[in-house]
Amino acid sequence: GQNIDQPTEMTATEGAIVQINCTYQTSGFNGLFWYQQHAGEAPTFLSYNVLDGLEEKGRFSSFLSRSKGYSYLLLKELQMKDSASYLCACVDSNYQLIWGAGTKLIIKP
């Protein structure tokens, strides 16, 4: 079966760094997305990785290891507005997105 695992909830302090992990098992793999979703809003795109390695985009970075079926999203210099759910999603062999349950990130002052 297909499975995406990520922690349910994480707490971090404003200004700090947090890493949100995602492990996956899918039938075929055509890349991995990270989305941010604030409560009551639709998801917004953060990153897409299809090759191994680290992609940096401002305060956010995303890492992928295809051999390990593993990715992480790294958020630096945390701000209160970063409090949201972060969704990991893989593109399977049918080019469908398989969604993780999301990680709720709570930022404390």
Next chain:
Amino acid sequence: GAVVSQHPSWVICKSGTSVKIECRSLDFQATTMFWYRQFPKQSLMLMATSNEGSKATYEQGVEKDKFLINHASLTLSTLTVTSAHPEDSSFYICSARDGGQDYEQYFGPGTRLTVT
């Protein structure tokens, strides 16, 4: 670019009535559109995938006669919740994908449906 709109953004209806939600891609042609449902504090649940001009593919457990999907053009898909009941109250989100190698899904802002 890649903007998707949804209408209405919220709707309240009485039990037994039908509600139509529109999803439009504003600046690209969406060969594939997806409809999701999200209950409070839960992740997105894919309901169905629709390709322009063909019948939608529904996920297991989603009643196709209750959730009617029409994707008549490359910029518009509609979801009609027929004979709505309170348990259908949810956040409905559409997304659209351009053709080619772009697997990213562009999300609409969502529609909050409350059935009383």
